[in-house]
Amino acid sequence: MDILRRYARDRVGLFFGIVLLAFYVIALTANWITPSDPFETNLAEGLQPPSAAHWFGTDQFGRDTFSRVILATQVTARITTISLLFSLLIGVPIGMVVGYIGGLADAVVMRLTDMLLIFPTIMIAIIIVVVVGPSQSGVVIALGLSQLPNFIRIARSAALSVRQELYVEAAVAAGASWPDILLRHVLHNISGPIIVKSTLALPGFVLGASSLSYLGLGVQPPTPEWGQMLHEAKDFLTSAPYLIIGPAIALSLFVLSANMAGDSLNETLDPKLKGRRVKRILPRLAGRIA
Amino acid sequence: MQPDDVLLQVKGLRKHFPIRKGLFRRGGGTVKAVDGVDLTIKKGETISLVGESGCGKSTTGRSILRLIEPTEGEVLFRSRVFNGGSSETLVDVASLPASKVKQLRREMQIIFQDPYSSLDPRMNVADIVAEPLRVQGVMGRAERRDRVVHLLEAVGLGGDHARRFPHEFSGGQRQRIGIARALALNPRFIVADEPVSALDVSIQAQVVNLLQDLQADFGLTYLFIAHDLSVVRHISNRVAVMYLGRIVEIGDSEALFSRPRHPYTEALLSAVPVPDPGAARTRIRLRGDVPSPSAPPAGCPFHPRCAYAIARCREEVPVLREAGPRQQASCHRIEELTLAGVDAP
Amino acid sequence: MSVTNLLDIRDLQVHFMTEAGVARAVDGVDLSIAAGETLAVVGESGCGKSVTSRAIMGLIQPPGWIEGGEILFAGRKGPVDLSRLPPNGRQINAIRGTEITMIFQEPMTALNPVLKIGAQIMEPLLLHEKISKAEAKERAIASLAAVGIASPRQRFEEYPHNLSGGMRQRAMIAMALVCNPSLLIADEPTTALDVTIQAQVLDLMKDLRRDFAGAIMFITHDLGVVAAMADHVVVMYRGKIVESATVHALYRHPLHPYTQGLLRSVPSITGRGAKRLATIEGSVPRPTERIRGCAFAPRCPHATPICRQEVPALAEVEGHHRAACFLHHTVVEERAHAA
Numbered sequence: 001m002d003i004l005r006r007y008a009r010d011r012v013g014l015f016f017g018i019v020l021l022a023f024y025v026i027a028l029t030a031n032w033i034t035p036s037d038p039f040e041t042n043l044a045e046g047l048q049p050p051s052a053a054h055w056f057g058t059d060q061f062g063r064d065t066f067s068r069v070i071l072a073t074q075v076t077a078r079i080t081t082i083s084l085l086f087s088l089l090i091g092v093p094i095g096m097v098v099g100y101i102g103g104l105a106d107a108v109v110m111r112l113t114d115m116l117l118i119f120p121t122i123m124i125a126i127i128i129v130v131v132v133g134p135s136q137s138g139v140v141i142a143l144g145l146s147q148l149p150n151f152i153r154i155a156r157s158a159a160l161s162v163r164q165e166l167y168v169e170a171a172v173a174a175g176a177s178w179p180d181i182l183l184r185h186v187l188h189n190i191s192g193p194i195i196v197k198s199t200l201a202l203p204g205f206v207l208g209a210s211s212l213s214y215l216g217l218g219v220q221p222p223t224p225e226w227g228q229m230l231h232e233a234k235d236f237l238t239s240a241p242y243l244i245i246g247p248a249i250a251l252s253l254f255v256l257s258a259n260m261a262g263d264s265l266n267e268t269l270d271p272k273l274k275g276r277r278v279k280r281i282l283p284r285l286a287g288r289i290a
Numbered sequence: 291m292q293p294d295d296v297l298l299q300v301k302g303l304r305k306h307f308p309i310r311k312g313l314f315r316r317g318g319g320t321v322k323a324v325d326g327v328d329l330t331i332k333k334g335e336t337i338s339l340v341g342e343s344g345c346g347k348s349t350t351g352r353s354i355l356r357l358i359e360p361t362e363g364e365v366l367f368r369s370r371v372f373n374g375g376s377s378e379t380l381v382d383v384a385s386l387p388a389s390k391v392k393q394l395r396r397e398m399q400i401i402f403q404d405p406y407s408s409l410d411p412r413m414n415v416a417d418i419v420a421e422p423l424r425v426q427g428v429m430g431r432a433e434r435r436d437r438v439v440h441l442l443e444a445v446g447l448g449g450d451h452a453r454r455f456p457h458e459f460s461g462g463q464r465q466r467i468g469i470a471r472a473l474a475l476n477p478r479f480i481v482a483d484e485p486v487s488a489l490d491v492s493i494q495a496q497v498v499n500l501l502q503d504l505q506a507d508f509g510l511t512y513l514f515i516a517h518d519l520s521v522v523r524h525i526s527n528r529v530a531v532m533y534l535g536r537i538v539e540i541g542d543s544e545a546l547f548s549r550p551r552h553p554y555t556e557a558l559l560s561a562v563p564v565p566d567p568g569a570a571r572t573r574i575r576l577r578g579d580v581p582s583p584s585a586p587p588a589g590c591p592f593h594p595r596c597a598y599a600i601a602r603c604r605e606e607v608p609v610l611r612e613a614g615p616r617q618q619a620s621c622h623r624i625e626e627l628t629l630a631g632v633d634a635p
Numbered sequence: 636m637s638v639t640n641l642l643d644i645r646d647l648q649v650h651f652m653t654e655a656g657v658a659r660a661v662d663g664v665d666l667s668i669a670a671g672e673t674l675a676v677v678g679e680s681g682c683g684k685s686v687t688s689r690a691i692m693g694l695i696q697p698p699g700w701i702e703g704g705e706i707l708f709a710g711r712k713g714p715v716d717l718s719r720l721p722p723n724g725r726q727i728n729a730i731r732g733t734e735i736t737m738i739f740q741e742p743m744t745a746l747n748p749v750l751k752i753g754a755q756i757m758e759p760l761l762l763h764e765k766i767s768k769a770e771a772k773e774r775a776i777a778s779l780a781a782v783g784i785a786s787p788r789q790r791f792e793e794y795p796h797n798l799s800g801g802m803r804q805r806a807m808i809a810m811a812l813v814c815n816p817s818l819l820i821a822d823e824p825t826t827a828l829d830v831t832i833q834a835q836v837l838d839l840m841k842d843l844r845r846d847f848a849g850a851i852m853f854i855t856h857d858l859g860v861v862a863a864m865a866d867h868v869v870v871m872y873r874g875k876i877v878e879s880a881t882v883h884a885l886y887r888h889p890l891h892p893y894t895q896g897l898l899r900s901v902p903s904i905t906g907r908g909a910k911r912l913a914t915i916e917g918s919v920p921r922p923t924e925r926i927r928g929c930a931f932a933p934r935c936p937h938a939t940p941i942c943r944q945e946v947p948a949l950a951e952v953e954g955h956h957r958a959a960c961f962l963h964h965t966v967v968e969e970r971a972h973a974a
Binding site for chain 1: 355357391392393395396398399400402404407408409410411412413418421422425426468471474475
Binding site for chain 3: 342343460461462463490491492493494495496498499502517519520521523524544547548557558559560561562563564565566567568569573575576579580632633
């Protein structure tokens with residue numbers, strides 16, 4: 001509660017937090033709030049510029065771009081949430097356990113994560129597409145695997161530092177077993193950095209999902225996805241440039257708000273970071289886009 | 291093995307840490323943190339382990355509790371938990387299987403130096419103090435709540451503190467919380483690892499008094515690890531001085547402070563700054579620093595810094611031997627030397 | 636105030652912004668140090684002793700600021716008010732590290748781990764004095780020898796991690812003394828050291844006092860160390876000086892109940908004393924807590940109603956022995972009446 005109140009004190013962070021939340025509300029209610037059927041084709045009304053009926057215009061099949069952007073929000077949210085859970089639920093327990101018990105298990109797991117980190121997301125994705133075929137589950141596995149090492153690492157380093165604390169030794173002196181200590185002390189004390197890391201990883205997931213779909217390796221038509229929509233729009237860049245507006249705005253706004261909200265959360269949990277936000281965020285955004 | 295009034299007997303305790311150079315590569319030598327410690331602790335007494343950092347006093351305390359696995363040696367403890375609390379059985383803590391160590395924790399506890407790191411910041415005071423009870427599964431939830439209030443009152447805090455979090459307390463209060471946790475299982479033996487070193491002077495006295503009151507009320511036996519010799523003299527019945535992993539002198543507190551028999555004890559005593567500007571004291575200046583425990587000097591480990599060292603000290607390792615009534619020291623020259631204590635003649 | 640004082644602090648106030656509000660870390664401190672004197676500042680954690688020294692060094696940084704008061708320093712280029720100088724300006728930089736130097740509790744954090752000891756000692760010389768590198772090296776080596784470091788020429792080429800804790804503290808002292816400062820601030824210089832090493836360093840500092848013409852401000856919580864080192868002592872509590880006396884007067888006849896309590900609560904190594912230690916009740920209040928009247932009143936065994944209403948001033952009770960306590964104000968008033 002105290003943390004929420006402190007978080008709310010940062011107005012910029014609060015604003016982007018609400019925007020981020022709005023994306024998820026849209027995602028959850030997408031099936032009911034689309035103004036028209038995002039799959040209904042009407043070739044007669046193809047490639048129309050934005051109007052009161054079609055805010056972002058219509059695509060070459062006459063589908064309402066606005067409705068498709070809304071549905072794409074749902075698709076994106078689903079893919080990123082499942083991928084995030086994938087890396088979280090596998091990465092955090094592994095990282096915590098190897099960080100706490102150390103030794104050979106730690107050495108082996110760390111070398112494996114190093115190996116995984118060598119491959120770019122795209123390469124992992126291509127391999128997976130070859131194996132399971134281009135699909136949503138392919139994207140989820142590719143993104144989840146590519147972020148897995150990061151979550152193992154952060155959970156491991158947090159567990160390593162918690163292990164040094166005397167209260168862990170006190171628990172050992174009380175007779176606690178190591179799973180008990182992991183659940184009671186370690187998990188509790190590393191939840192902060194992990195929540196922050198998750199929020200900060202979110203834009204990466206979204207950009208990853210979109211780039212894979214843009215390349216045709218991810219979400220397949222007719223299911224809308226921001227990257228996939230951008231891919232379709234690029235063919236009409238000169239004749240119907242308005243097609244690019246909807247997905248582009250949604251994508252950028254999502255990435256920006258997740259970044260800002262995550263950063264503000266980070267600041268709330270670690271007051272030492274205060275200030276210099278622009279200096280921190282700009283290079284990160286630039287890195288992502290490049 | 292031993293008379294009835296002995297609670298714990300340490301025999302030939304060693305703890306060697308391997309120095310690892312890189313992953314998988316071993317054989318970089320060992321640090322002999324504890325190198326053959328023998329110690330007998332009687333029921334109800336306070337025995338202090340003193341020495342400078344790196345002398346192995348903390349490692350000794352933790353090895354006795356088996357928070358660290360000792361490399362070698364026995365820690366014989368008169369335990370009550372294995373016979374339903376009625377009679378005592380002698381167990382070797384150092385070789386006890388892990389499942390039984392958990393039971394033993396009810397009788398042996400520890401108080402830490404750092405009152406900040408020793409309390410989990412995310413837990414409230416009630417959960418911290420009740421943790422040993424929960425882990426050992428000895429009480430129901432309601433019983434635990436009552437016990438926590440009782441314990442907090444015993445250490446001079448109120449039951450109304452139970453819902454608060456560690457950061458709301460001062461260093462002295464946090465140390466009291468740590469003490470309440472150590473008492474939760476009604477232990478007989480407590481290792482107090484520098485329990486007042488991190489506290490302010492005016493708070494130190496409160497905690498020292500509290501520890502003494504609790505000892506009287508609960509019949510506790512303390513192994514008090516400290517470097518502050520004034521506090522040690524005040525609180526202990528007996529004192530053991532450690533240097534480079536070994537006990538170099540042990541004896542009754544009064545005797546050791548007034549008539550030390552090992553040159554290192556003498557130097558240690560004379561180095562303590564006394565809060566009296568008029569005090570005329572001759573200080574024994576020790577040469578150099580404590581050598582690294584990974585490469586202890588040959589012969590007597592203290593000889594490179596000792597003002598009384600002779601040729602024999604460089605070659606032969608002295609053993610701990612009788613130096614007076616209930617006093618032992620490991621020095622070749624016990625008989626020849628008259629060393630100065632801290633009591634004015 | 637006499638003009639012979641090296642340093643005169645008048646009504647210094649340093650505040651810090653914290654989550655819980657404004658903390659008055661230093662709340663109206665007056666003290667002076669004469670040239671060549673050793674002044675000890677004693678108090679428990681949070682009493683403001685370290686903040687005072689950092690204010691002298693111009694090291695107060697946000698969230699802290701100097702709220703008011705003066706720090707008059709008789710510099711080589713004339714008197715200057717250190718509290719008015721911009722924290723990173725040319726003036727304070729010329730004084731810091733040459734005329735006023737500091738040694739810290741943890742030498743390892745104060746020494747740069749990637750620079751050789753010698754280079755670090757030469758740095759202030761090369762920066763502030765117009766001498767050649769060879770000359771600077773000779774002075775650095777001489778200064779290492781002066782603090783009792785064996786084979787200084789060899790140590791000159793080594794890195795901080797090659798030295799033991801005691802050696803590092805010696806190197807820090809050498810670095811602090813190489814420019815012949817007029818004021819050396821020692822902030823708990825022996826607290827992190829083992830007792831035999833502490834004894835060596837204290838002996839060294841006592842020896843240096845004989846040769847070193849400058850003044851020393853010695854900050855510590857250890858009453859034993861104070862007795863060994865100081866000429867004059869000030870005792871601080873909650874950002875204020877509660878007692879100021881010569882070291883002999885303070886230990887023989889402490890006036891303030893806080894000082895009395897502190898001295899009584901230390902067990903004696905000679906074993907003389909009660910079975911039970913005397914204590915000061917309660918704990919040091921949080922720095923943001925507002926206390927009406929005397930800050931020590933809630934813990935004081937002698938507190939009277941006036942103590943909870945008004946703040947006692949630091950007044951002279953006997954010659955050069957001052958205390959901020961209403962218990963002694965009657966003495967002060969009687970004397971004023973008689974005069």
